[in-house]
Each structure stands twice: as structure tokens, then as C-alpha cells.
Amino acid sequence: MNFERRNLTDEQLLDLYKRLLKPRLIEEKMLILIRQGKVSKWFSGIGQEAISVGITAVLGEDEYILPMHRNLGVFTGRDIPLYRLFSQWQGKAAGFTKGRDRSFHFGTQEYNIIGMISHLGPQLGVADGIALANKLKKNKKVCAVFTGEGATSEGDFHEALNIASVWDLPVLFIIENNGYGLSTPTREQYRCENLADRGIGYGMEAHILDGNNILEVYNELSDIVASMREKPRPVLIEFKTFRMRGHEEASGTKYVPQELMDLWAEKDPVDNYRRYLTKQGVLRPEKDEKWREDIKAEIDDNLMIANTEAEIVADQEVELGDVYKPYEFELVTPGEETENIRYVDAVSQGLRQSMQRHDNLVIMGQDIAEYGGAFKVTDGFVAEFGKERVINTPICESAVVSAGMGLSINGYKAIVEMQFADFVSTGFNPIVNYLAKVHYRWNEKADVVVRMPCGGGTQAGPFHSQTNEAWFTKTPGLKVVYPAFPYDAKGLLNASINDPNPVMYFEHKLLYRSVYQDVPKDYYTIELGKATRLREGKDVTIIAFGAAVHWALETLDLNPEISADLIDLRTLQPLDKDTVYASVKKTSKCIILQEDSMFGGIASDISAMIMEDCFEYLDGPVKRVASLDSPIPFTKALEDQYLPKGRFETALKELMAY
Template identity: 55%
Template sequence: MQFDRSGLSNEQLLAFYKALVYPRLIEEKMLLLLRQGKISKWFSGIGQEAISVGAAMALENDEWILPLHRNLGIFTTRDMPLAKLLKQWQGSSDGYSKARERSFHFGSRDHHICGMISHLGPQLSIADGIALAHQLKKEPKVTLAFTGEGGTSEGEFHEAINLAAVWGLPVIFLIENNGYALSTPTNEQYKCADLVDKAIGYGMEGVRIDGNNLLEVYQTIKTARNYAIQTQKPVLIEALTFRMRGHEEASGVKYVPTALFEEWEKKDPILQYTNFLKSNNLISENEINEIYQQLKQHIENEVAAGLHSAPIAVNSAVELADVYAPSVPAISPSHSSNEKRYIDAIAEGLKQALEQFPQLILMGQDIAEYGGAFKITEGLVTEFGNRVRNTPLCESAVIGAALGLSIGGFKSMVEMQFGDFVTCGFNQIVNNLAKIHYRWGQAADVVIRMPAGAGVGAGPFHSQTNEAWFTHVPGLKVLYPSTPADAKGLLLAAFADPNPIIFFEHKALYRSISGEVPEGYYTVEIGKANLIQPGDDISIITYGSGVHWALQYAAQHQEMSVAILDLRSLQPLDYDAIRNVTAATGKVLVLHEDTLTGGFGAEISAWIGEHCFELLDAPVLRCASLDTPVPFNLELEKNFLAKSRLDEYMQRLFHW
């Protein structure tokens, strides 16, 4: 093993040695504590320390790193106190995640480390967004994201690397190829000769290195950093190494041939680097022993402090409060209004949001010069330049990049060309965006616009309204306006709010509904329903297209006095308004376009039954669409939609 010390002083080489040994000694102590039952789980990086330590040493301390399970060396090299790390690993409230996360699934803004999720691949896209934030601010910074050879099989690997290459982002993607993804060997994971060869297909630079050679890792990443910053292009690095223990301690290593351990034991990064220092008369046995003793004593002191934590004080109010970042108050309209179509109100909202928030970035397929599938963003790129960005066809990577932009201090919007396509980015939404504030206090300042709904003969893949998928996820806010004024006001409120928001826009309303819309900047309060009209006989609780169905039905049936409540916001939900409208009539119909089973109407119905039973004069009924995919034929689609059964349900309630 050849070590290139170019440009490094003797003092630096010795500092590297201490940085390399420190995580190994911590690991040995953690394995002991694991056997003693003082920590519950451990993912060992023994044998792979050179990659983490070399990478962290090569970057500036304010450059973001997105590590994985086996990257203890990142945390130690960034000088995170071992005592607090131990509290984190024990699940103590005074760790880094208030006892809400395990092992290395946490982040720290102070140390510029972004916490991983177990799905591995999705953090690569976050690195794209952080790098884009640096690029937009013209900061000479790079972002480093780790993955394993197993992670390269995930679709997110392709999406993230392709996006970085297309956009020209200063990201280093570092593959730790240790031969096994849990127990699956590389010959069952990929068929290319070397993973670094994938770089060629993305039109980017790639290099393969010995991941056990500390100085080779350091020098390569240092060079890659300079290249990425100077050229504003990404780099792919494949670091060959070996995992000397199981995926995690409980899994064992029976599936690994013994000969491999014998081969890689000779390549141990600490052994090799120690021999290099000794052969160059840079360190003696006495100095080695002294370093080990000092580090071991330090570890014992830190462990002693880390093992003493106060018992968890469980407080449900605190837990619920930390799911969302604090919101901002609504801003009332103070300008005259004009009649606008629903689609024009949204377009005006986007333009005013870009003016109000200079750090706002819009992203989506075909939204720049083309103006989007529905022409809502038409003309914005001319006025706002690269703040309005076309994306490749990669919903998941773009949503991940949106989260990265938030970490980098930006707001972002992602337009789903059709709401149906959000399934391709589902993991990023429900596991990254929704949970990150609760996990380690990082806001996800992201709005996802969802053109949704049927009524236009678009068939099963362009007609769904799938709000119930998201109202179930703590950490998301879900908005569904029915009028032009609410569409603009709620959209502006969504951009002002620092939380991830799923914003539904009904396509059939785009050009069919008009109304008075205030001209200037204003917001509609999130979580506040709107009583469209009072009534005495039946209350219809609805949102989106259902509001217009209800209004039309009430106008055609003057024999009924119908109260109509437009929820507007599904998460958070206005329970006071629901109680009040229930009390007004004693008969409630929940109306929505989504399919019946598991639809959001079930939640409203259940809440009324549990909390307003004494106010009811009849059972709560749900009128929803058929439990089928959305059919293409217009007659079949009419039969599918809840509107076709509205009269039946209203008559049942009226004559109860």
C-alpha cells in the first residue's frame, strides 16, 4: 500500500493517525457496552475507518456530509462529543434527537451532518439540493453523500446522480464498496466490472480508490472537492474496503468466506497507516502506546459521563408540538379584487410568492420555457431566471433536492405534472420531508403542488385525488382549496409556512371556476375551514370539487336548507368548525371525490361519531366515488364520481 503525503506536514500526518485510531477504539468500547446491554444496537465500521476519517478531513467543517451507519469517523472527526453521542445511542433525551432516533439516524446543523433514513438512497438527492443552495448563493462549497454498493441498485441512486450531472452541481458521491449489502455479495448486486464505470453513463468524472488507504482517500477527495467547486460538476468515487463485522452485530458473518477476513485483515487501515508512519520514522512504539492510552482514557471519561442521563419524561404535548416547525400568522388582504379563474389565481400566487421570497425556487417537469402542462408557470422563467427550473423526469430526486434546498436556507416548490405521479416520490415525502423536523429539528420548507381530480376524461393515471395517502402522515400539511381566492391565499400561506405542504389543485376547476381574488399579497389561515353557507336541515362537509357539487345541489333543491362547510385544510383540520356545523343541523353528509374505503371522509365521520354524538339526529353518511380506478369513458367516469350519488344520500338524510 503506497501512501502519498504530498503537501502534508509531519504534524498533520500524526493528527490523521489519532483521528483514525479514535473511532476504532470507540467501536471496541461500544461492542463491550453492547454485550453488557448498555446500548441496544451497533453497526460496526471496523476496517472502514479510513474512508470516513479521510473524507471528513478533506472537507471544510461547514460543508455538509450525508453519512450512513458505518461512518462513525465522520462524527468523531467533526468533533462531536462522545458523551453526547453515547446518549444518542442509548436513546436518552439529552442526545441529538431527544430520544426519537436510533444510532446514526440523526443530524446536526452545528456539525453540518444530515441524518440518514434507513432507505439509504434518498439522502443522495438531498445532497443535490444542498449543493444547489451553495451554487445559487455562489458559495465555493461542496457536498458529500455516502452510499454503499447495495445502495447503487436503488432507483434514487440513478435519479440523484443524473440530476447532479444535468444541473452541474458540486456534489461528491462516495460509494463505500465493502462487498456485502447486509448479506448479498456484489456478484448478486451488479454486473458492471466496477461501480465507478457508472460515472461514464452520466457524463461525469469518476475514480476508484483503495478505501483502506487513509491518504489516498484524503488526497482523492481533496482533489475531487477542488474539481467540483471549480467546474461546478459532480464526482463519483468508488472506495474499495471490507466490512470486518456483520451488517449489524446481531446478523453475524457466517455468510462471508473466512479467507476474505484473512485477506482484508492484512489491509487493515490502521495497521497499514501505522506501518507507513513507522517506516518514515514519524512515530515510535512508545508514542503509539501513549496515543492509545490517552484516547482510551478519554473514551472512558466520556462513556462515564454518557451513561448518566435522567429518565425520559414522557410528555405527549411536547411530542406533538415538535412534529411541525412553528407557523406564521395569516396576512389579511388589503387591496382591491378582480375576478379571476382558479388557474389564474394560482399563477398570480406563484408570481407574488417569488417576489415575496427571494429564496424561493420552483422546480418541475417542463415548468420553465414551456410553462408547465397546464401553463400555470408560463412566463415566470423570463422574469425570475434560474429560480424556475425544469427537471429531469425524476420525482423522487427532485423532492429530495427540495429538502436539501431547505437545509441550505431556501424555500422550494415541486410541481407534480399530475398528482398521480407523486407515487414516484412517495418515500421522500413520507419518510424524509414529513419526519425530519421531529427527528432532529430541521424544517422541510417545501410545497408540492398536485394537479388532481377527475371529470376531464383523463383515465386511471391522470385523474386520481389521493389526499388520504398524506393526511395519515404526521408532519405533512395537506391543503385543498375550492375557490380562486382560497387557491391563491392558501398557496401563499403554504410558501410562508416552513413545513412540508401537499397542495391539491383540482384540474377540472382550473378554467371552469371564477371568483373575486384580492390583487395583492395575502394569506389564508391554514387549518381554518370556511362556512360557505348556513343551513338548518343538512350539513355537507366537503372540499375541492365537492364544494361546487354541494352548491349546485343546494341551489337545485330549495326545499332543503343546506349548510356547506368547505374544509380547505385537511391537515390540520378545523374541528371547531366541524362541531359547529354538526350542531347546526344534526344531520351530516361528508362528501368527497376520492374513493370511499379509507377516504378522508372516514376520519371526519369517525371524529363526529366520537365527539359529537349527542348533537346528531341521524347517522353521519359518506358520499364518495366508487372503489375502482378512475375510468376513461366519460359515462363511466360520471358513474364513478360521488356526484352521481349525491341526491340519493341527501334524500336519505332529509327523510330520516
């Protein structure tokens, strides 16, 4: 192994050695503890330490790093107290996840480290968002994100590289090519000669470095990172290295040829660097031994702290209380001046006034800039707010949602527009596995609103007409808003943007230009989780949301003899149980109308809740009316049959006659 010190001082050389030594000695201790049954799971980075150590040494402490589960050197390089790491691995409270997630699945704003999730790919898009925030701040900071050669096959990898390249984001993409994805060798994972070659396709600078040579890592990255700070751009680095242990310890390495293990053992980054320093007269054996003793003592002392820490005691109230970030709603009352505007105008007006109110608010979506979006909601926004805050995106919903998360991490608010709610399926993973869980896992907010133009009635067919709120009401950690009127659309959107929790904000396309209402001209908010009673009655409770509210109103207008409470939920998560229950207890009958197909829809849960909590008040079964359990069709006759509007009146009258 060829080491070149360049202009590094002896102190710098020794500092890098100490940085290498600590994670290696911690790993050796962990392997002993695993055999003793004191640690349940371990993902070893033995043989790869030079990459984590080198990158962490190059970056400033205030620059974000997004590591994976073999990057212990990142955590030790940021001087996280070892007892906190040990507590994290033991699932204790002094760790970073309160026992809710394991190993390196955590982040910490205190140390500017943003941890992974098991789906791997989304963190690359998160790095894009962090880097976008850095670029908006003009702070000349770089963000580094790790991935393995296996995850480069994920769509998120390609989406994130494409976005970073198109937007000139200062992201250092790190590929640790360690030979195997669990047991799958690289020859079965990709066919290009080098993964760095993939940078060419994205117009991205790329390099191949020896991941076991700490001086090559440090020196080359020092030059690259300095250049990135002055000229913001993404750079892809493929580090050639090897995993000397199993994917995790239980996996073993029997699938690896012994001659390959022997070859890479000779390239050990710690042993080779120690021999180099000794040969150069920089490191004396007695100093090396002293450092090892000191680090081992530090490990033992901190293990003692973690071992003596009490086990976590389950507390249901605490668990449920951490699903969402606590938030003090700010009620802003509207002024008296109003104008009669369409639903789409109210949404646009809310967005504009929120952009004026929050100078850290960024909107991202396909064709939303000069074109103004598919429904012209953001028409004129670029002229007022600039392309830095109103950003056209490539067609890559997953990485864009992840970038919204990265913006939130780095001090911004993000709105992501799905061109149609149907397209959210390609961004589903980061929504339900990252945004929804991040506060519960490690106390981080996800200040992201995902706008969802949805719904049928426009003969747009199976891929542009879904109302898919049930995909998200099932996911703890998300808030789901679904207004039916322009007044509510504006006030609830403003409140959603203020809320630091992730919000899925549904806007029914059929209502965009068909529903008008007098709406205050100035900024105001409506609290999430509060339903509204549109009609007052004594015989039946009708519960609806979105376009279904208007279908219910039409039905009641045609049947004035029916005395009904009509409840517009407005927010599906959190759900206003109090208003629903109070109405049902008064009328003793209930019918729920939703546009989504029947099975698995939110009407089913509301029905079950009423049956469980209000059973003694009921004078009939809780009825559900919904679309057919089929995909939504295109032709008008088929779509009319699919939608529940035509069946609602009959079901309502049947319930009244029960």
C-alpha cells in the same frame, strides 16, 4: 499498502492518524458494551475508517456531509462531543433525536451533518438539493454524500446522479464498496466490473480509490475537491474496502469465506498506517500509546456522562408538539382592488407574488420553465425569475422531492410541481419518510410545498385523474391543503409557502379554467387549518372540499327547501374540528362529500370523529358519499358513474327524511 505522503507535513500525517484512531477505539468499546448488553444495536465501520476520516478531513467544517451508519469517523472528525453520541445511541435527551430514532439516523445543523434514513436512497437526492443551494449562493462549497454498493441498485441513486450531472451540481458521491449488502455479495448485486463505471452513463467524472489507504483517500480527494470548488460538477468515487464485522453485530459474518476475512485483515487501515508512520520515524510508540490512553480516557469519561443521564420520560404533549415545526402565521390582509380571474390564474398569481416576496424560493418540476408547465401555471416565470429559480427537472420525482429537502436544509424554500398528482407515487418515499418525519426526528424543518394538480371530470383515465389526498392525511408531519375557489387558492398557497413545514397542496384540474372569482390583485395570506361556511342553514351540515364543494352548491341550488350549513374544509391537515363540530351540534345531521373513493378516505375519519365527539347531538347517521371503490375510468359514461356527484342529491334527501 503503498503510502505516499506527497507534501504533507509530519503534523498533518499525525493528525490523520489521530482521526483514524478515535473511531476505531470507540468501536472497540462499543463491541464490549454490546456483549455486556449495554448497547442494543451497532453498525460497525471497522476496516472502513479511512474513507470517513479522509473525506471529513478534506472538507471544510461548513460543508455538508451526508453519512451512513458506518461513518463514525465523520462524526468524530467534526468534533461532536462524545457524550452526545453515546446519549444518542442510548436514546437519551442529550443525543440528537430525543430518543425518537436510533444510532446514526440523525442530523445536526450545528456540525453540518445530515443523517440517513433506513431507505438509504433519498439522501443522495438531498445532497443534490444542498449542492443546488450552494451553487445558487455561488459559495464554492462542496457537498459529500455516502452510500454503499447495495444502495446503488436503488432508483434514487440513478435519479440523483442524473440530476447532479444535468445541473452540474458540486456533489461528491461516495460509494463504499465493502463487498456485501448485509449477506448478499456484490456478484449478486450488479454485473458491471466497477461501480465507478456507472458514472460514464451519466457523463460524470468517476474514480476508483483504495478505501483502506488514508493517504490515497486524503491526497486524491484534496485535489478533486479543490477542482470541484473552482469548477462545480459532480464526481463519483468508488472506494474499494471491506466490512470486517456483520451488517450489524447480531448478523455475524459466517456467510463470508474465512480466506476473504484474512485477506482484508491484512489491509487494516489503522494498523497499516501506524506501521508506516512508525517506519518513517513520524510516530513514536510512546506517543501512540499516550494517544490511545487519552482517547480511551475521553471515551470512559463521556460514557460516564451518558450513563448517568436520566432516561427519557414519555410526555404526550411534547411528542405531539414536535411533529410540526412551530410557526407563527403572518396574516397579510388583501387590498381592495380585485380582478375576476380563473382558479389557475389565482394559483399562478400566488406563485409569482411569493417568488417576488421570497428571493430564496425555487420552483422545480417537469416542463415548468420555458414551456410554462402542463397547465401553464408558470408561464412567463423564467423571463422574470430566471432558470436558476424556475428549474426544469428530468422525470425523476423521488430525487426532485429529496432535492427540495436539501434546498430547505441549506437555507432555501422549495416548491415541487407534480405534473399530475398521480405521479407523486414515484416520489412517495421521500415525502412520507423524510419530509414528514424530519422535524420530529431531529428538529429540522422541511420547507417544501408539493403542488398536486388532481381530480377527475376531464376523462383523463386512471393515471391522470386521481384525488389522492388520503395518502398524505394519514401521515403525521405533513400538512394537506385543498382549496375550491380562486380566492382561497391564492391565499392558502401563499401561506403554505411561508410555512416551514411540508405542505401537500392540491389543485383540482377541473376547476382550473371553469371557476372564476373576484380575487385581490396584491399579496395576501389565509391561515391553514381554517374551514369556511359557504351556506348557512339549520337542518343539515354538508362537509366537502375541492370540486365536491361545487357539486354541493349545485345540489343546494336545485333544492332550495334544504336548509344546510355547507362547510368547505379548505385544509385537510390540520383539520378545523371546531367549525365542523359547531355546525353538527347546531343542525344535528351531517353528510360528507368527497371525490376520493369511499374506503379509507378522509370522510371516514371525519365521520368517526363526529360519531365519537358529537354523538349525543345527532338525529341520524353520519352519511358519506364518495366515488366508487375502483380505479377512475376514462370513458365519460364510466367516469360519471364513478364520481359521486350524481349520487349526492339522493343521499342528501335520504338523510333529510331520516
